[in-house]
Amino acid sequence: MAETILVLEDDPAMQSFLTTLLKSKQYNTHSFAHGISALQHLTEQAVDLILLDLGLADMDGQHWLQQLRGWCDTPVIVISARQTEQDKVQALDHGANDYVTKPFSAAELLARIRANLRQTNVQQQVFCFGTVRLDPVQRKVSRDGADVHLTKTEYDILLLLMRHADKVLTHNQILSQVWGDAYTGRPEYVRVHMAQLRQKLEHSPAAPVYLKTEPGVGYRLKLS
CATH class of the missing domain: 3.40.50.2300 (Response regulator)
Structure with missing residues (x-):
C-alpha cells in the first residue's frame, strides 16, 4: 500500500x-x-x-x-x-x-x-543493545534475560534514544518529546533519569558503554 x-x-x-x-x-x-x-x-x-x-x-x-x-x-x-x-x-x-x-x-x-x-x-521492531532488549509492542525491557522495571519516563527516554540510535539528541529534544515543551530548558530533569537508566541497564554505570553523554549537548545511544 x-x-x-x-x-x-x-x-x-x-x-x-x-x-x-x-x-x-x-x-x-x-x-x-x-x-x-x-x-x-x-x-x-x-x-x-x-x-x-x-x-x-x-x-x-x-x-x-x-x-x-x-x-x-x-x-x-x-x-x-x-x-x-x-x-x-x-x-x-x-x-x-x-x-x-x-x-x-x-x-x-x-x-x-x-x-x-x-x-x-521499523519503529515496532524489537530493539537491542548489549544484553538489553526492548519490545515496544509489549512495552517490556529486559537485561541479561531478566525483566527490568522502568518508570514511564525512563521507558520513554530509552525508546526515544533507541529509535534514534547513534544520533545525538539535545536536552531540549528529549525534554520536548518526553515531558512536553513547557519543560524545555531544564536539562537537570534528563540528567537525573539518565543516571537511573544507567544504574538499571549499564554493567558499569559510572563508565557507560551505550548510554553516552555528549557534553553540553545531550545524549546518544551508542551502537557503533
Missing part, C-alpha cells in the same frame, strides 16, 4: 511541484495551505509523513509543529527558505525529524522522505 504524505505549503507553485513530484513516485498526497485546516485533517485521518513549510499564511510553522507534537508523532520534514542554525535547531527541538532548506533538489528530498519512512516502518 502506498504511503500517504501531507504537504503543508502556502506557495501555490511549490505546493504544485511537491504534489506532482510525490504522485510521480506513487505516494498518496493531501495538500494544505493553512495550518489550522491541516491540523483538523490530521485529527480525522492519519498520514505517514508530513512536509512542512515554516512560512504559513495563518500561523508560524514552528508554532504549528509545537501544536502537532502535543498529540501526534508522525514524522515531519521541514522544508524552508530559513537557513540559519537557530531556525534549524528550533525546528528540531520542536519535534521535526529532518530539515531541508530551499532551494533543494528533488532527488535529495525524495531520499530524505524514504529515510524517514523507513525509520517509521
